[in-house]
Amino acid sequence: MATPQMVETLIYERPESLNATHTHYCPGCTHGVAHRLIAEVLDEMGIREDTIGVAPVGCSVFAYNYFNCDFAEAAHGRAPAMATGLKRVSPGKIVFTYQGDGDLAAIGTAEIIHAAARGENITTIFINNAIYGMTSGQMAPTTLPGQRTTSTPNGRDVEVHGFPIRVCEVISQLDGAAFVVRRSLHDVANIRKAKKALRQAFEVQRMGLGFSMVELLSSCPTNWGIPPEKALDWIKEHMVPAFPLGDYKVHPAVAAGQE
Amino acid sequence: MARELLKGNVAFAEAAVRAGCEAYFGYPITPQTEALEHMAKRMPDLGRTFIQAESEVAAINMVYGAACAGVRVMSSSSSPGVSLMMEGLSYIAGSEVPVVLVDIMRGGPGLGNIAPSQGDYNQIVKGGGHGDYRPIVLAPATVQELIDLTVEAFDLAEKYRCIVIVLADGNLGQMMEPAELPAMQPVRKREERPGWALTGARGRRPNVVSSIYIDPVQEEIFNHKLMEKQARIEASEVRYRDLALEDAEIAIVAFGTAGRIAQSAVKAAREEGIRVGLMRPISLYPYPYARVKELAGHVRAMLVVEMNGGQMIEDVRLAVEGRVPISFFGRMGGMVPLPDEVLDAIRKVHAGLAQAA
Numbered sequence: 001m002a003t004p005q006m007v008e009t010l011i012y013e014r015p016e017s018l019n020a021t022h023t024h025y026c027p028g029c030t031h032g033v034a035h036r037l038i039a040e041v042l043d044e045m046g047i048r049e050d051t052i053g054v055a056p057v058g059c060s061v062f063a064y065n066y067f068n069c070d071f072a073e074a075a076h077g078r079a080p081a082m083a084t085g086l087k088r089v090s091p092g093k094i095v096f097t098y099q100g101d102g103d104l105a106a107i108g109t110a111e112i113i114h115a116a117a118r119g120e121n122i123t124t125i126f127i128n129n130a131i132y133g134m135t136s137g138q139m140a141p142t143t144l145p146g147q148r149t150t151s152t153p154n155g156r157d158v159e160v161h162g163f164p165i166r167v168c169e170v171i172s173q174l175d176g177a178a179f180v181v182r183r184s185l186h187d188v189a190n191i192r193k194a195k196k197a198l199r200q201a202f203e204v205q206r207m208g209l210g211f212s213m214v215e216l217l218s219s220c221p222t223n224w225g226i227p228p229e230k231a232l233d234w235i236k237e238h239m240v241p242a243f244p245l246g247d248y249k250v251h252p253a254v255a256a257g258q259e
Numbered sequence: 260m261a262r263e264l265l266k267g268n269v270a271f272a273e274a275a276v277r278a279g280c281e282a283y284f285g286y287p288i289t290p291q292t293e294a295l296e297h298m299a300k301r302m303p304d305l306g307r308t309f310i311q312a313e314s315e316v317a318a319i320n321m322v323y324g325a326a327c328a329g330v331r332v333m334s335s336s337s338s339p340g341v342s343l344m345m346e347g348l349s350y351i352a353g354s355e356v357p358v359v360l361v362d363i364m365r366g367g368p369g370l371g372n373i374a375p376s377q378g379d380y381n382q383i384v385k386g387g388g389h390g391d392y393r394p395i396v397l398a399p400a401t402v403q404e405l406i407d408l409t410v411e412a413f414d415l416a417e418k419y420r421c422i423v424i425v426l427a428d429g430n431l432g433q434m435m436e437p438a439e440l441p442a443m444q445p446v447r448k449r450e451e452r453p454g455w456a457l458t459g460a461r462g463r464r465p466n467v468v469s470s471i472y473i474d475p476v477q478e479e480i481f482n483h484k485l486m487e488k489q490a491r492i493e494a495s496e497v498r499y500r501d502l503a504l505e506d507a508e509i510a511i512v513a514f515g516t517a518g519r520i521a522q523s524a525v526k527a528a529r530e531e532g533i534r535v536g537l538m539r540p541i542s543l544y545p546y547p548y549a550r551v552k553e554l555a556g557h558v559r560a561m562l563v564v565e566m567n568g569g570q571m572i573e574d575v576r577l578a579v580e581g582r583v584p585i586s587f588f589g590r591m592g593g594m595v596p597l598p599d600e601v602l603d604a605i606r607k608v609h610a611g612l613a614q615a616a
Contacts, residue, residue, distance in 0.1 A: 049461040054324070055469075064467045070457040072327045073469035075350045078320035081312070085324025085332070086457060088308040089282050093459050111320070114313035 015039035017048045019068050028221040028228025030185040031059060034127060035066055037195045038098075041202055042069065051094040052086055054079040056108075058100035059133040077108025080115035083122045094205055096123040102132045105141040105165045112171070119176030119210035123201045126167060129218040130239060137223035141165045144242050149223075164242065168215050172248035178210030180249040184217035186235035190245070200254045209251045217243055262439045267402045267431040268293035270438055271335070271361055274406040276301050278413045279444040280359075281330040282308035284321035288340045289373040290429035291363035295335065307446065315340040319347030319360075326356035327468040329456025330447060331413050335361035337429070338379050339370065341387075348422055349388025352485075353470025357416035360394075361409065361425040363432035366593025374593025375429035375516060380570035383426050384543045391482055393489055394422035395496060396543040400519040403438040405431055408541070410441050415496065419488055426543060428566065430516045430595060493545040501550075503529060504536030509608050510554045511537045512575050513564040517596065521564045524601035533609045535562075543571070551578035560608050561585045564601055566594075584611075 014020060017039035025031045042048045048069050055063040057076035064071030074082045079097035087095040104112050104126050115122065131149055132138040138151040142164045146155040156164075172180040179201050183194035194216055201212035217239045219231035226234060265273075272294040275283070283298040295311065302309035308325070312318035318334050325332040336344065341362045351358050364379045366372040384396050395415055399405040405427055412423040452458050457466055472478035503525055504510060513521040518539035528535045538554060540547050551574075555561070560583055563572040569587050579585060588604035590596045 050459040052328075052457045052459060061471065062473075064465075064469065068460070068465060070460050070465050071467045071469075072324065072457055073354075073467070073471055074323075075320060075346055078316070078323075078347070081317040081320035082324035082327070084310065084317075085282065085284065085321035085326070086328050087324075088310065088321075089325045089328045089330045089332070090458065110313050111317050114317065118310075 015043045017042040017068050019066055021065060023066055024062055025059065026222040028219060028231060029059075030216070030218040031127065033185050033191060034125065034216055034218065035063070037191070037198055038125060039067065040195065041198045044199070045202055045206070047094050047202070047206070050092070051096065052090070054083045054086070054095065054097045056097065056099040056103040058103045060098055060100060060127065061134065063098050077103050077106070078111055079103065080108065080111040080120070080122070080124065084115055084118070084120050087120060087122050091121070094123070094202060096125060096202070098125045099127065100133070101126070101128045101130065101140040101142040105167050113174070116171045116174045116177045116211040116213070119178070121205055121208055121210060123205045124211075124213040125198070126213055126215040127218045128167070128215055128239075128243065129220040130164070131220050131223045133220050133223055142243070144238060166243060168213070168248040171213060176211050177213070177249050178251040179204040179212035179254065181247045182215040182217070182243060182245050184235055184240060184245055186217065186219070186232040204251055204254055207253060209253055215243070217245075262437040264435050265402055265438045265440070266293060266435045267405050267427065267433060268363065269297045270402050270440070271405045271409040271425065272297035273301070273440055274409040275333050275359070275413070276305065277441050277443045278410040279331050279446045280307070280333050280413065281446045282325040282332040283334065284310050284312050284318040284325070284332070285334050285336065286312050286315045286318050286340060288337045290365055290375075290432045291335050291337045291361070293432070294361065315343035316347065319344040319351075322358055323347055323351050323354070323356065326351065326358050327354070327457045329452035329458065333359040333361070335363065337363045337365045338367050338376070341379065342382070345388040348394070349390050349392065350470045351422055352388065352392035352394070353390060354468050355420040356468060357420050358422050359409070359412045359416050359425070360422065361427065364426065364428040372593045373429060375566065375595055376591070376593050377428060377515060377517060377566035377570070378591070379426065380543065380565070380567060383424055384546070392485055393544045394424045395419070395492060395545070396424050396426050397498070398426045398514040398541055398543050399431060400515050400539060401438070402431065402434065402436045404541070406438055406440060419492055421488065421492075426515065428516050496542055497545050497547050497549070498541035499547040499550055500539045500541060502537040502539070504538060504554065507534050507536035507557070508559045508612065509533065509535040509562060509605065510558040511535060511562045511564055511605070512540065512551060512571070513537065514540045514543060514571060517564045517566050520596055520598055521601050523598035524605055527598065527602050528605045533605060535605050535609070540571070546574045548574070548578040551575055555579040555582045558583060559612050562604060562608050563587050564596065564604070565589045566596065567591055
């Protein structure tokens with residue numbers, strides 16, 4: 001009897017820019033999707049060996065364990081300042097920050113606004129999941145009105161806690177910002193759009209056009225207290241209306257490739 | 260190099276340029292702003308980095324980022340600004356990247372004023388930020404020393420991969436006196452950045468610069484490493500200057516501007532026949548405990564002079580261990596002691612000794 005011949009067709013593999021290791025992220029969390037998209041972009045652009053990442057404080061504090069490139073771990077909110085220092089003395093390198101909503105839009109508001117205003121030639125990936133994940137579910141600057149968190153147990157009362165911050169709308173007003181878009185990770189079609197935006201953001205940096213940022217609406221099933229699949233629906237039903245997807249600022253040099 | 264009339268703030272900034280400082284990040288604050296202004300002109304002219312940050316918080320984190328890339332980098336500020344930097348300094352200490360900072364101290368607490376003070380001693384010398392770490396702290400008393408110690412700070416920061424803080428005050432920052440600048444050193448070539456630096460993982464495993472050790476076992480191991488490094492610093496980097504201590508029965512201990520004023524008072528007291536000398540600590544960390552201890556075995560009394568309410572005196576007490584009486588003379592809140600006031604304090608100590616005898 002002849003030995004059957006196996007034909008192997010590789011349709012899916014780990015990007016070289018992603019380490020072969022388990023992550024600490026909860027089941028259903030979209031950090032893993034965001035990580036993979038970034039890693040695919042670094043691979044496709046051939047820039048892994050020239051890239052320096054800056055990790056935040058928050059759930060993605062250990063991002064440096066997952067990316068196969070040089071990494072610094074910043075203080076809470078200070079990643080854009082740290083990235084500024086790195087980039088200015090290493091202008092030929094690609095420098096990106098990966099920050100959550102508490103890191104970027106609360107404690108690090110000054111640093112992100114001014115990095116963008118200076119037109120720092122860095123890329124920021126902004127994960128907006130409307131909650132503090134690492135400290136287990138407190139109100140974030142992007143928590144929606146009425147949303148229950150452990151620090152707004154009766155729902156966010158805007159009379160007491162104010163309103164959520166729409167970061168892309170703010171950052172896109174700054175002349176130094178070259179590319180500011182919001183995407184979502186709640187389904188495959190949107191994930192594909194997110195990847196395209198990440199590619200464009202890194203291209204903007206490679207072309208030296210100024211500050212680039214991709215906001216990604218993300219899920220936190222654990223701290224939202226709902227199953228992963230429902231969490232994706234929650235993004236679509238509650239977050240997308242509050243944080244409209246779209247292009248807030250796109251430098252003309254990359255606008256041609258936009259949808 | 261010829262001696263020239265230099266303002267302290269400009270002198271240390273130019274000294275840093277000549278020591279190969281590749282990037283400066285700062286925020287304007289009196290009485291150190293001339294340093295930032297000097298860097299704003301000089302650094303771009305030389306193709307180097309200058310950024311006026313949005314805050315001292317951002318400035319120190321930019322310093323942190325550039326330090327991760329393995330370049331010589333610094334900031335300078337004054338007391339309230341340095342308070343804002345404490346978070347970043349702790350992270351820098353926890354990441355073991357070399358950083359130089361100059362603190363031109365002013366009157367406090369709070370907004371205080373813009374006059375010279377030594378009120379930051381405890382904050383700077385004992386660590387300042389959270390966690391177990393000590394920066395090397397160097398205290399100049401003249402513009403020349405401010406220049407020389409700034410240059411040395413870069414070498415020490417790289418030797419130990421630590422923070423070196425040059426601790427001066429508004430008097431030294433603002434005064435002009437003749438001094439000599441060092442020769443120009445080139446900046447480090449890109450390909451000569453240290454192996455641990457973040458330069459892109461080309462043909463090597465990725466480098467990570469971080470201050471996080473989530474496992475307490477690992478964090479304690481790291482803390483032991485920091486303690487071991489501090490022991491090496493304490494064994495090798497103590498600096499001080501003696502004046503007229505050979506036959507002294509009274510030893511003054513004073514650093515920086517207070518030390519310089521005390522020097523004048525010592526000369527005047529000697530003319531009155533009082534056998535008094537001065538030990539001026541230059542390294543505040545590592546502190547010259549051994550020298551103070553030695554002096555306590557020779558003299559009958561000590562006098563500590565500071566421009567604060569008595570901060571360094573605690574280190575003097577630690578070394579003296581009660582063997583001789585220690586008096587204190589201090590001015591606070593931006594007030595600078597006059598040599599005559601220090602002379603009076605010396606006379607009082609002297610009179611006390613005569614009474615005892």
